[in-house]
Amino acid sequence: MPAIARYSLSLSAVCAMPADRLPRLRLALAESGLDGLVLIPGSNLRYLTGFTPMLSKRVVLAVFPAADRPPALALPRLEAPGVRAHLGEAVTYHPWDDATGPDAAVEAALRQAGLTGTVTLGVEFAAMRVQDLRALERAAAALGGRVDVRDATQLIGRMRMVKDADELAAMEAAARVVEEALQRTIEQIAVGKTERELAAFCANAILAAGAEGLSFDAFVATGPNTANPHHEPGDRPVQAGDLVMIDCGAVVGGYASDITRTVAVGDPGEDARRIYDVVRAANAAGKRAVHPGATGEAIDRATRAVIEEAGYGPYFVHRTGHGLGMETFPCHEYPDIVQGSTDPLPVGTTFTIEPGIYLEGVGGVRIEDDVVVTPDGHRSLTHFPRDLMVLTP
Amino acid sequence: MPAIARYSLSLSAVCAMPADRLPRLRLALAESGLDGLVLIPGSNLRYLTGFTPMLSKRVVLAVFPAADRPPALALPRLEAPGVRAHLGEAVTYHPWDDATGPDAAVEAALRQAGLTGTVTLGVEFAAMRVQDLRALERAAAALGGRVDVRDATQLIGRMRMVKDADELAAMEAAARVVEEALQRTIEQIAVGKTERELAAFCANAILAAGAEGLSFDAFVATGPNTANPHHEPGDRPVQAGDLVMIDCGAVVGGYASDITRTVAVGDPGEDARRIYDVVRAANAAGKRAVHPGATGEAIDRATRAVIEEAGYGPYFVHRTGHGLGMETFPCHEYPDIVQGSTDPLPVGTTFTIEPGIYLEGVGGVRIEDDVVVTPDGHRSLTHFPRDLMVLTP
Numbered sequence: 001m002p003a004i005a006r007y008s009l010s011l012s013a014v015c016a017m018p019a020d021r022l023p024r025l026r027l028a029l030a031e032s033g034l035d036g037l038v039l040i041p042g043s044n045l046r047y048l049t050g051f052t053p054m055l056s057k058r059v060v061l062a063v064f065p066a067a068d069r070p071p072a073l074a075l076p077r078l079e080a081p082g083v084r085a086h087l088g089e090a091v092t093y094h095p096w097d098d099a100t101g102p103d104a105a106v107e108a109a110l111r112q113a114g115l116t117g118t119v120t121l122g123v124e125f126a127a128m129r130v131q132d133l134r135a136l137e138r139a140a141a142a143l144g145g146r147v148d149v150r151d152a153t154q155l156i157g158r159m160r161m162v163k164d165a166d167e168l169a170a171m172e173a174a175a176r177v178v179e180e181a182l183q184r185t186i187e188q189i190a191v192g193k194t195e196r197e198l199a200a201f202c203a204n205a206i207l208a209a210g211a212e213g214l215s216f217d218a219f220v221a222t223g224p225n226t227a228n229p230h231h232e233p234g235d236r237p238v239q240a241g242d243l244v245m246i247d248c249g250a251v252v253g254g255y256a257s258d259i260t261r262t263v264a265v266g267d268p269g270e271d272a273r274r275i276y277d278v279v280r281a282a283n284a285a286g287k288r289a290v291h292p293g294a295t296g297e298a299i300d301r302a303t304r305a306v307i308e309e310a311g312y313g314p315y316f317v318h319r320t321g322h323g324l325g326m327e328t329f330p331c332h333e334y335p336d337i338v339q340g341s342t343d344p345l346p347v348g349t350t351f352t353i354e355p356g357i358y359l360e361g362v363g364g365v366r367i368e369d370d371v372v373v374t375p376d377g378h379r380s381l382t383h384f385p386r387d388l389m390v391l392t393p
Numbered sequence: 394m395p396a397i398a399r400y401s402l403s404l405s406a407v408c409a410m411p412a413d414r415l416p417r418l419r420l421a422l423a424e425s426g427l428d429g430l431v432l433i434p435g436s437n438l439r440y441l442t443g444f445t446p447m448l449s450k451r452v453v454l455a456v457f458p459a460a461d462r463p464p465a466l467a468l469p470r471l472e473a474p475g476v477r478a479h480l481g482e483a484v485t486y487h488p489w490d491d492a493t494g495p496d497a498a499v500e501a502a503l504r505q506a507g508l509t510g511t512v513t514l515g516v517e518f519a520a521m522r523v524q525d526l527r528a529l530e531r532a533a534a535a536l537g538g539r540v541d542v543r544d545a546t547q548l549i550g551r552m553r554m555v556k557d558a559d560e561l562a563a564m565e566a567a568a569r570v571v572e573e574a575l576q577r578t579i580e581q582i583a584v585g586k587t588e589r590e591l592a593a594f595c596a597n598a599i600l601a602a603g604a605e606g607l608s609f610d611a612f613v614a615t616g617p618n619t620a621n622p623h624h625e626p627g628d629r630p631v632q633a634g635d636l637v638m639i640d641c642g643a644v645v646g647g648y649a650s651d652i653t654r655t656v657a658v659g660d661p662g663e664d665a666r667r668i669y670d671v672v673r674a675a676n677a678a679g680k681r682a683v684h685p686g687a688t689g690e691a692i693d694r695a696t697r698a699v700i701e702e703a704g705y706g707p708y709f710v711h712r713t714g715h716g717l718g719m720e721t722f723p724c725h726e727y728p729d730i731v732q733g734s735t736d737p738l739p740v741g742t743t744f745t746i747e748p749g750i751y752l753e754g755v756g757g758v759r760i761e762d763d764v765v766v767t768p769d770g771h772r773s774l775t776h777f778p779r780d781l782m783v784l785t786p
Contacts, residue, residue, distance in 0.1 A: 129519055129521060130522075149523065
């Protein structure tokens with residue numbers, strides 16, 4: 001393929017700049033004692049502005065001041081028209097050329113944002129690269145100051161975990177799409193169909209149902225393979241008596257769904273029926289534990305208690321769930337639904353509840369729903385039936 | 394999907410630690426005045442050791458001292474067994490736990506590598522993240538010193554651009570595989586077949602021919618769409634008189650091929666035939682310009698001269714080629730075959746030569762080969778015929 005400088009437009013860019021996010025960000029920055037936030041391209045930038053360029057080896061820095069000024073964007077000149085087409089005049093543009101490098105543009109962006117002198121800036125420690133940091137440091141020095149960077153991963157993660165009405169609408173749509181595809185995939189299950197065939201069908205069904213993408217590669221495990229929660233779909237054909245586990249998700253309007261159901265093909269046996277009932281009860285107990293102010297740890301404890309009381313504690317080998325929104329596996333969003341997750345969860349927080357039991361020689365069961373915290377407790381975004389479906393082999 | 398800590402084994406890990414790369418690295422480090430190199434997971438780490446863990450949010454740092462000592466690896470404890478299974482005792486392991494964090498492990502790795510006190514270390518500015526840099530800085534401070542980091546992107550890029558016999562064998566195999574798939578794809582071209590269908594067929598044919606992966610998504614453009622060098626394959630069906638451009642690549646043994654051919658379905662017209670001849674001559678001129686010590690700039694000039702002399706200069710809108718090896722589009726390897734690329738290219742350097750002309754209203758032609766610098770000049774790794782193939786519509 002030839003290498004051509006070109007506009008790097010994100011296909012998922014659909015929204016105008018969301019109105020309330022910058023005020024919320026400014027508040028969070030002020031509370032954290034930060035003078036501003038500096039992002040590289042990625043979902044955090046898309047969250048705050050409604051659009052992100054693609055990440056490349058060229059420096060793109062978006063400067064969000066804590067003060068009430070517009071964000072300032074230092075970016076390669078070739079990308080400026082494409083970004084401006086999405087963001088218009090809501091941000092200021094500070095383009096740079098390969099011939100001169102990014103320094104003057106980053107300096108101009110900091111100056112425009114009022115961040116001269118010595119400043120404390122939040123950045124994403126797990127994303128920003130040394131070249132971006134160095135560009136920021138050189139610009140601050142050129143402005144006669146110094147930049148002290150702090151990790152802002154939590155700050156913006158906590159903002160993003162609480163969804164607004166538009167985000168929830170996208171997530172509901174993503175849930176509808178994946179449930180339609182799940183239904184169609186279950187209808188395809190028959191003795192002789194392989195995991196790989198079913199996974200491919202599921203992926204196509206998600207796209208056919210209107211998704212702009214998959215949350216992650218569709219997962220299908222059959223029979224003994226269901227005992228491995230991260231099995232890679234392979235050539236094993238469905239056999240009578242199998243459990244079949246399907247874990248899949250759709251992206252709609254930039255937001256993801258994520259659902260798992262486990263069905264049986266003919267009678268899966270008494271042990272499998274028993275773990276199914278336990279997991280179903282654990283899923284329900286987890287949801288009952290969701291209310292404003294609940295912690296991820298408490299919700300995890302609620303599902304785990306059901307499984308432990310039934311004697312299967314050691315076979316629930318993963319956390320109860322993870323945050324859900326713009327990020328898809330494996331970059332899960334806040335909050336973690338796991339021991340040690342002690343932040344109280346506000347109304348609007350979205351996450352999965354997906355207890356599972358994985359038993360060598362019997363098989364595995366996982367039942368996963370997407371939920372949002374509501375003033376009354378919770379609402380499940382996924383409604384697919386949770387009774388054990390026993391398909392005729 | 395549930396989040397589970399698990400071994401992150403790269404599927405492309407096949408080779409034992411390559412024998413001569415560490416000595417070459419030590420020499421390059423010494424020449425650059427660096428005390429060592431520190432890498433995060435990625436293809437540079439795989440190049441030096443034969444294996445890389447996957448990149449995650451957990452800190453993995455591989456420390457390569459300039460002195461004759463083994464590399465030292467700080468990594469999450471859960472990943473250690475999987476990495477050790479590949480690298481054995483060729484490196485030292487310094488595992489860390491989530492409960493305590495990576496600092497003591499990074500400190501132990503630096504100490505093991507003899508990098509105490511104030512040290513100058515090469516790192517990848519376009520890859521290493523702030524969290525990795527900070528971990529390194531804290532470890533150096535704990536050892537009573539300080540770390541001064543320099544960008545080692547060029548240093549290791551120049552090492553990697555010169556391939557050894559094993560690497561060339563993998564690249565020849567990758568060329569054979571993609572040529573088989575290209576042949577089969579061309580046989581599929583027929584009036585009514587869409588770009589998307591042909592691209593999907595090509596991708597499957599590459600895998601069926603024995604590739605472990607695609608170098609990039611197979612590219613197919615038809616008719617007027619060939620005038621856009623980065624067209625996205627769509628639903629346009631092939632029509633009589635079309636040019637059809639196919640750009641595709643296979644990964645074999647961790648190394649990539651990358652080839653483009655443009656064919657005609659029935660008579661494409663005189664203008665199309667003319668640009669075909671010009672591009673074919675430019676491709677040949679580029680290859681003739683390859684010899685030990687030639688520069689990327691000179692090779693670019695050679696192809697461009699042919700196209701400019703024919704009056705199509707403004708329609709050759711991209712560089713002549715890019716380095717080829719472990720990296721696939723868009724992270725091209727050294728060297729760039731473009732104006733400003735002034736490093737003399739040694740024997741064993743591999744890159745593409747892919748001139749093109751893109752003419753609105755007529756269509757586009759690109760002919761791409763993969764070449765290696767030899768003592769005599771060059772050898773093309775791709776042998777697919779370059780005469781205009783005119784298919785019966």
